[in-house]
Amino acid sequence: MIFSRPAVGNDRTTPAFCGSVFVLCCFRYGEKTAYYGQGIKRAEDKKMSRNAEEILRELQLEGLRVETLDEVTSTNELLLMRGEMGDPEGLILTADLQTAGRGRSGRSFYSPEDAGIYTSILLRPHLTMQQIEKLTPLAAVAVCETLEEISGCPLLIKWVNDVFLSGRKICGILAQASKTFSDGIPDYVVMGIGINLFPPKGGLPHEIENIAGSLWSKPEQVQRFSAEPGIREKIVGRMWKRFYEMYREPDDASYVEAYRSRMMMLGKEIIAYGGADGTERAARLVGLTDDYALMLKYEGEDKPVAVRTGEIRIRESL
16 A cells, blocks of 8 residues: 555554553643744743754745654654644654654554654645555655765665665655545545664664664764764755655656666566465566556566555565
8 A cells, every 4th residue: 555544443553542641742742843934932842942943944845834752652643643633734743762653564663762763744635546645655755865965875765665775674654544535535644754864772673683774874974973963853854845845746757757766676576465365476577657556567477567555575586
């Protein structure tokens, strides 16, 4: 799927089942909000207010607001609640730490303190469903362009929502839609992005230590960029600015080419799985359509077919 709806039941990604402490936290920090073009609401926590101001200096777009928090369950979770409460489009939430970060297909997203960027934006799109389904690929392009500009590192995209550097995942993207629809369009969409900037203190959990990486991993890089004032705010502001510009023109063909040019596995022999029937099939990844569907040529078949759901991995050599 390109995006998912909040789960129903005792799932921690469901706003209705958030613990009350986090609901109160959301209101408590509600005054620590900066508005582009409207000045700054004063906050008790000067650091949080300052961080929001720094992000806004990079954004420079009317209608966007920024809230910064120390710790949350997940930024997506809180913005799903804010969407239900009727907050308008354009609220950006950024946290230093997530205790229950979420990824695609219900997976967790490891989000330690001082190691990354964890941020989400609330959207109320006036788009077609086909355009809404383009938002996750557009976010991936915005992440790549921003990080490449700042770091100089060439990045790749693993369809549909992961960003890789040197064979390791450094970024995950998760879009979640409201459970309520108007004229077939979700009332709101929350787009969440998690970026690993530095190796976490104490290292990565065993289960992802051979999969995950970080934008800056060498000791000299960590020393330089972790000490650079405002580096996180610069990335967050530029990234959401770029994404919001693309969100306003989701059918621009140049965005498709920007995505296609960074695709991992293009032209490779792969295994596709998790589609409609849940089976694994060997195929060759031969292209990408203009609506970001994969073109796969399955073994034993003559013509490639468009695939819009599921996942892929490189086929290991026999």
